[in-house]
Amino acid sequence: MSLLKKIYPPPKWRIPVIILLGAISGLGVYIVNISNATSYLSDDPKTCINCHVMTAEYITWDHSSHREVATCNDCHVPHDNVFNKYYFKAKDGLYHASIFTMRMEPQAIVMKEASAEVVQSNCVRCHKEQVTDAKMASWVFNHEESRTERTCWECHQYVPHGRVKSLSAVGYHLDPLAPESEKKSIVPDWLDNAINNPTIK
Amino acid sequence: MSRKAEASFAYQPTREIKQNEPRNQVWGENYPRQYQSFMQTADTTFKSMYLGSGLTDALEENPKLVVLWAGYGFSKDYNQPRGHYYAVEDIHNTLRTGGPTGPGTGPMPSTCWTCKSPDVPRMMNEIGIAEFYSGKWADKGEEINNAIGCADCHNPKTMALSISRPALIEAFESMGKNINEASHQEMRSLVCAQCHVEYYFNKKSPKEGVPYLTFPWKNGTSVEAMEEYYDELEFKDWTHKISKAPMLKTQHPGYELFQTGVHAKRGVSCADCHMPYKTEGGQKFTDHHIKSPLANPANSCQVCHRENQQDLMTDVYERQTKIKQNQAKLEEILVRLHVEAGKAWDLGASEEQMKDILMDIRHAQWRWDFSVASHGGQFHSPVEVSRIVSTAINIGQEGRIKLARLFADLGYNKPIDYPDIATKAKAQAYIGLDMEKLEAEKATFKKELLPKWMKAAEEREASWD
Amino acid sequence: MSRKAEASFAYQPTREIKQNEPRNQVWGENYPRQYQSFMQTADTTFKSMYLGSGLTDALEENPKLVVLWAGYGFSKDYNQPRGHYYAVEDIHNTLRTGGPTGPGTGPMPSTCWTCKSPDVPRMMNEIGIAEFYSGKWADKGEEINNAIGCADCHNPKTMALSISRPALIEAFESMGKNINEASHQEMRSLVCAQCHVEYYFNKKSPKEGVPYLTFPWKNGTSVEAMEEYYDELEFKDWTHKISKAPMLKTQHPGYELFQTGVHAKRGVSCADCHMPYKTEGGQKFTDHHIKSPLANPANSCQVCHRENQQDLMTDVYERQTKIKQNQAKLEEILVRLHVEAGKAWDLGASEEQMKDILMDIRHAQWRWDFSVASHGGQFHSPVEVSRIVSTAINIGQEGRIKLARLFADLGYNKPIDYPDIATKAKAQAYIGLDMEKLEAEKATFKKELLPKWMKAAEEREASWD
Ligand SMILES: [Ca+2]
């Protein structure tokens, strides 16, 4: 009771505080809404291009050897346990959304150290068998560390985003077109109409 | 409103832009972002280790230059470049253009205007190219008032990049190439190559007596190919006041040197670094604040390089410092060459005895100037610039060895003192320039003639609307 | 039982490798992929524009070198490097090691073995470091027979990279650094830095009279820092036969120059290019066929660079060509310097008159050699190598100017002819080498002594098993 009293604002502040709280939560909803933050919970790469600042990465990935085998989240979100995965997503997602909404995104986005660690561990997760030799690992000192401590993209500079990384690096493609395969029907509307409503003719 | 929607709203031409419209603010009504960023070239605050956008007196910084250019306009006044915004103001101000008092006066030809303003294509269109190049610089003073801008690089109807200067088109032709075949990415450098290139005034061709702006690219664009070109023509820009050598002036071979570097080889264009894309309100546009990319490595370098800004800047500074070290040595060699050659003449050397030496001076200084004049060369193509500096040092020192032998022949065997040229003023006094007179003439010009030019221009433009 | 335990159970080294085991084939039993690729360094077929794995006689290719090294072993015989496989064979064959007839004979000290074989750490361990460096090269002939191999770079127990040569550890100490703090990525270059570095034999310290292998890094690893180091010590490798200059020999400063280039700055290591990963049976392993990366740009360059192979190779060739052009000029200057200085002595010049000139010769040639000797430098660090070449040309030509003045003082005023050194044979005759004698001595050595060495080595190794 006394605790509640402490955080309960004095009467003359009540109205401004209510307004402020309303504004904050409204803004929150607005941010979540404008940035489509809820879609962050999915693994579909297209959710990453809700805001076009991720378009460069999307397009480069879409043209890379990994398109068929790894989605954004396969690389950019931890896969060690489920909790970590959603915690990281939420943290990153809210952070990106705020930066974006505040229009503070830099021209050339660079991964933060924590994100780089996540990606590195994901490269290793999939490729461990190729980059380390089980035989060596069993008696060559530090074989695994030696093979996995350096960021993979120091050498594989083009996996998967290529060299040029700028919000504007993808020419005039502000956004990829929706793939044809996603349209419900391949029959044009006029023909569809013509067939289904023969009476009009 | 989503930011995607915002993007599609942006471009709605509000004003029809006429062919060769020279006024940047008129274009700016349709393209406010580009215009506003272009206007920022007026900002003079940025300073990097060696370059920047401020007014830096290159002769004050390095008085040896005064001796190297003795007898030529550059010894009077030479600054580091600043933003495009200042192109017209600076050509008014420089002592190189002297103090004209009216049409037909002053040391410089009309051709000097060519790279300073979008009024140039307008005039060329109105009166003809050779006619534009004819006459004195002062003759066209009234006609040219807008600093480098939109019409220099853009087609007003489509906003496509386009070439507005005949010299570049003719230079391509001289090499057997057709500039119309340039790719879009090449155009992003070629618009700059209209101006940031080595040039000379050809008074013989295509029209006798007209100092026709020409790029000496017929044999190629390397330092050797152009040197050969000038030697074949027996062309000289001036005769050196002290050494009497038939000199060449290299002006800013920015494009030519850039072409030899690894960035060009990887298809990077001038605009990629000097006009990187920028995003504002979901709107991607080309940053028209052309300046040192080091003022903004985040947009220019980091698009391609993941290193941190400080490391990238250090890369640039390291290359510049390593090369400048030998360029400074070379400048000292060149000063000595001129002074020693002057002494040889004094001692009665014959034309025949001096001939090879003077050619060494010509070639060494041409190469030196080639390596410094573009300002960006040490970074744009460090290996090529270093190569050029090495050859220049070698040729220059060969000349001095010949001079040492000549002195022996002439019976003179004392070392020749290095002149006291510790400051610009001392150096200018040493080569016998009357700076007070030059400055007084300029002051008169700025007080008397310049205001008339400005007024005439204002009236002309007012009459258009 | 965990899978990890399973793994270590499944794979057991088939053979225990003892500390300092010099026989590569013994290591190869455990590591067949690495061993087999290492054995490919025997392949001599690859040839790039300027380098390659074949036996290329550098003196034949460029006879000026003979004059530059007159009075020193390198004028007798000098080849481009080939694969590690040949290290021992080549030191047997080179005329530089002469024709020893038994212990205590021949021109070279024992120290020469240091970078040629994994028998070296074995012996150092057995007899002590200074003891190893003591005596003649021929004294240890029986003991050293395995070419550069596993024990030079690896710890046999853990296979971790390790430093087997004291000189590198001591060099780090002299700079106040601790090599044990090197990162894994640094180790991928440091194992090479045991050998691909500039060195000299210090006969004063740490042990009087013993030519102790030392890297002159105390003041730093730049060309100027090491020059200063030697000048302070008043050290010289030899006195030039013609010019009498107190000369320095730069040996292969591969690591030092590499450090100044952009690849090193970006954290690339020697192994990244010269020992790229290779995939066999879905497993990546380190390719131990160390050679020019241009023999295999797909693994060495293209993992990082997406350009096509031809473009990448052209990048390398372009840098090499641009730099070599000035290096060739510099070599000509150096030949002239020696010849002219020789002439000055002939004309009766005094020590005092020659002093500065000889120092110019020393410094110019030191810098030239620094720029060529590592073979890879023109690509590893083109801007730094160019810088060095420029300074060398300048210093060399300054020396020639002084000589020209000196000739005048000595009352001599004719040009000095360039010698006819069109071939290696002519150049060697010019500097007065008796090649027939040298070759005959070598032949005797190979017929008489060498088979005894080989036999002794075989017996020793047979006794180990
Ligand atoms: Ca010129």
Ligand SMILES: [Ca+2]
């Ligand atoms: Ca040495």
